[in-house]
Amino acid sequence: MGSARGDALVSQGAFTFAHGVDPSTGVVTDVRSDVRGMNVKGKILFYPFGKGSTTASSWFLETVRLGNNPVAVVTEAVDLSAVIGSVMARVVYGKEIPVISGVPRTAYSALKSGDKIFLDAERGEVRAER
Amino acid sequence: MYLDPFQEKTLRGELGEAKQFAMEIVSKVGDAVGADELVPIKSAHVLAHYSSLHDAGVEVLERFANSGGRFAVPTSVDPASIDLQNWKSFGVPEDYARQQFRLCDAYARMGGMRCWTCVQYQVCNFPKEGDVVAWAESSAVVFANSILGSRSNKITAGMDIACAVLGLTPRFGMLLDENRQARISFKLVLKGLTDLDYRSIGFFVGRNAGARVPSLTGLPSSVTSDQIKHLGAGAAAAGPVTMIHFPGITPGSKRMVEASGGERVEEMEITRSSLNDIESDLNQTSEFPDLVAFGVPHLSVNELGELAKLLDGRRLKKGVKMYAYTSSQSYDMAERAGISATIERTGARISHSTDAEISPLKALGFNTVLTNSAKLAEIVSSEGEIRVGYATQKEIIERVTS
Numbered sequence: 097m098g099s100a101r102g103d104a105l106v107s108q109g110a111f112t113f114a115h116g117v118d119p120s121t122g123v124v125t126d127v128r129s130d131v132r133g134m135n136v137k138g139k140i141l142f143y144p145f146g147k148g149s150t151t152a153s154s155w156f157l158e159t160v161r162l163g164n165n166p167v168a169v170v171t172e173a174v175d176l177s178a179v180i181g182s183v184m185a186r187v188v189y190g191k192e193i194p195v196i197s198g199v200p201r202t203a204y205s206a207l208k209s210g211d212k213i214f215l216d217a218e219r220g221e222v223r224a225e226r
Numbered sequence: 227m228y229l230d231p232f233q234e235k236t237l238r239g240e241l242g243e244a245k246q247f248a249m250e251i252v253s254k255v256g257d258a259v260g261a262d263e264l265v266p267i268k269s270a271h272v273l274a275h276y277s278s279l280h281d282a283g284v285e286v287l288e289r290f291a292n293s294g295g296r297f298a299v300p301t302s303v304d305p306a307s308i309d310l311q312n313w314k315s316f317g318v319p320e321d322y323a324r325q326q327f328r329l330c331d332a333y334a335r336m337g338g339m340r341c342w343t344c345v346q347y348q349v350c351n352f353p354k355e356g357d358v359v360a361w362a363e364s365s366a367v368v369f370a371n372s373i374l375g376s377r378s379n380k381i382t383a384g385m386d387i388a389c390a391v392l393g394l395t396p397r398f399g400m401l402l403d404e405n406r407q408a409r410i411s412f413k414l415v416l417k418g419l420t421d422l423d424y425r426s427i428g429f430f431v432g433r434n435a436g437a438r439v440p441s442l443t444g445l446p447s448s449v450t451s452d453q454i455k456h457l458g459a460g461a462a463a464a465g466p467v468t469m470i471h472f473p474g475i476t477p478g479s480k481r482m483v484e485a486s487g488g489e490r491v492e493e494m495e496i497t498r499s500s501l502n503d504i505e506s507d508l509n510q511t512s513e514f515p516d517l518v519a520f521g522v523p524h525l526s527v528n529e530l531g532e533l534a535k536l537l538d539g540r541r542l543k544k545g546v547k548m549y550a551y552t553s554s555q556s557y558d559m560a561e562r563a564g565i566s567a568t569i570e571r572t573g574a575r576i577s578h579s580t581d582a583e584i585s586p587l588k589a590l591g592f593n594t595v596l597t598n599s600a601k602l603a604e605i606v607s608s609e610g611e612i613r614v615g616y617a618t619q620k621e622i623i624e625r626v627t628s
Contacts, residue, residue, distance in 0.1 A: 110433075110465055115583075115608040119280060125610040128507075132610075145437045145466045148604065150362040151278030151584075154383035158280035173437035173466060174259055174399070180385040183254040187247070188286060195258065 098192035099216040100168035102140045104224075106209050107131045108201070111143035113155035113177065122164030131209065140213040140222075141166040144201050146175035156181030160189055168215045169195045170204070170222055196222060227256035227396060228263045236392070244295030248388035252396060255385055261396030268353050268376075270301040270390035271346050271361035273383045274333045276326040277307040277584045283383060284328050290387055291332035298393030301338040302346040304363050305524070305551075305581040306330065310342060316577065317590050336391075342579035343553035344523040345455065347374060350555070355477045358401055360389035364468075365523045365601065367400075368458035371469035373451065375477030377401045380468050400468050408471045408485040410435050411493045414444030416501075422618040424453045425600035426504040428460025430496055432467045433504075441471035441485040444496075449475075452526055459523050460600035508603040509616035514546065515596035518574075518626055519582040520619065521551030522599040527559040530576065534568040536620065540627035542573030547592075548626065550574065551581045572627060587612055596622055 108130050113119075116126035122137035136159065146152060156177060159165040165185070169178045174197040182195045194217030204222075207213075212225040229237060229249075237253060239246040256264065273279065274287060308318045308326050334340065341350045344363050347370065353359045355375035361367050362381050370376045379399045381389060389395045399405055412431050419427075431440050440461075454472070461467040470476075471485035479485040520533060533550055542548055550569060552560070557578035560566045566576055583605040587595065595606055596615040603616045617625070 112608075114278060115605045126608040127510075127610055128604075128608065147432070147465045148364060148463050148608075149278065149583075150364050150367070150380050150382040150386070151273055151275075152382055153385065154273070154279045154283045154286075157282040157286070157384065161280070161282040161285075175466070176255075176259070176380060176385075176399075177382045179258045180251075180255055180382045183251055183258065184286065184384045186254070187250050188282070188289075197259075 098194050100140060100194055101214050102138055102167045104207050104209055104211045104213045105131055105134055105136060105139035105141050106204065106207050107143040110145055110147035112146055112148045112152050113159065114149035114152040117155060117159060119155060119158035119162055119164060122159060134209060136166045137164045139166045140168045140170065140215055142170045142204050142207065145171060145173040146177050152177035153180040153184060157184045157188065160185040160191055165193060168193060170199050171197050172199060172201050173197065196220060227253060227261045229253060233264060243293035244290050244391055247290065247293065248391040251385060251388040252392060252394065256396030259396065259398045261398040263397055264394040265358055265397045265401065266393055267299055267360045267389060267395050268357040269299050269351050269359045270297065270386060271304065271351060271363055271366060272301060272338065272386040272390055273304045273362045274329040275305060275307040275584045276322065276329055277586060279329065279383060284325060286384055287329055287332040287387065290391065291335045295336055295391050297337045297390045299390060300351065301390045302341050302351040303333055303338050304344050305342050305584060306579055307584050307586065308580050309577045310579040319589060322586060322589065341553060341555065344581060345526065345553060348526055349553050358395065360386065360395040362386040364462035365455065365459035367468050368462050368470060369455060371400055372458060372472060372476050373454060406469060407439060407487040408441035409438035409491050410440050411482065411491050412440055412442045412496055413493060414442065414496045416498050419446065420618045422598050423501055424457045425460040425598065426501040427496055428457035429464045429504045429600040430500050431470065432461035432464030434494060435465055435467055437466050439469050440467065441473060441482060443473055443482065445472065452529055455523060463601040463604040505616060508600055510607055511594060511613040511615050513594050513613060513615065515594045515615060515626065516546055517587065517592040517595045518546060518548040518622055519551065519595055519597045519602055522581055522583050522597065522602040524581060525550055525552045525556065527556040530556060530560045530565050534565045536623050537572045537574060537627065538568050540572050540623065543626050543628060546626045548574035549577045549582065551577050554578045598622060
């Protein structure tokens, strides 16, 4: 659970950490991602749903081990990889990385990468701070 | 999520450290996804390859094994990141192999089946209709839900081991009837499908279904389970798809009305031009490759036989390697049937217990890969380091052999 504050990183399309984020830097490498070249480190990461390999939670966990993880994740459909990655981060490395699911794309379509976000997973609240 | 008294005890650590660790993971994930309770599973399929688990995954698996963790149900495992028998001759660096063998050792100590394949349902792990399982490997989950009629969520790394240790999984998602109904219907309106078309159809479905369960009609009655395996893998690589209703094939979905539970759903046609778009997206280079990879997911022994027929009498051109990836079991069968000898005479090799998308291709010196696998093309290009070409098996063989 917990809360987080950070800059938004907003992916409009399906997103995956597996082969799509370099854990040693946090940079998005996926050529099909609209946020390719951006860095997830310290960000509040928005995407509609995940895709691909079930290994994504371990890629996520490796970014945590190396300190290059996003501080929170917000999705439309439940992305089990992010949920499990977040749980493992807490159990294995004692780090809280809140994940909120069920936020429709339309609710954040006006957001731009770089906007300041406050997020409280306990209350299911995601707020842009202008 | 409700835990019964026994499960509460497990969480408190009264059944040992490994089960406590597993219950901590499973109960927290269950809470996060809104599951109501834990249900027993008939089998598990887990991940233990170094390229994706990284050092964090080695820590996690060893923590389970060292604290006495043992699998409570029959458990199979996805391919390793190296050919476990012939890794030296494939040029795998020693320190890389060492990390993989740490994972192999921890997995073996936990009592898993040493199948090292992503097509466990063709080799050693066969749930029946209605069975609840906890499987990792996105392509296998699609096969389990769509063809076997078993029920699995796409269980990702870490959670897979936890479910296998407990023999339990949270009830949510694809375990529930209401989430298994088709909410978008794809109709194939073209004939004369190539091997590549099956992969591209899957990719198109995966890309356009989004988080909705799709159905697909219009496949020829000649369609094989191998072709569906590749179609499902393409779909899962492109999006969050965990099930495709194939009316007439999928258990419980004789007709479209059963697939969708009688609801009207959005319809989308798949035409030749839809597939052309997918091909031009996945085919990022026409350069001469330094690696041709077949078998993501693993080829069956029948597919190895077909490949041998296509290769028979040909010779691989200079500067290119050709690997066909398969399970250890199919590798043995191919060897006994003389299939391996035919394939190897051309200069190609069969690699088992590993697969291309999870092996360290860059470290093995490959910069340009040519494949008929949409899944491999997607993954390799995602990493952004290796250029990838996407073409039919026949076309590839014509290009790289003489």
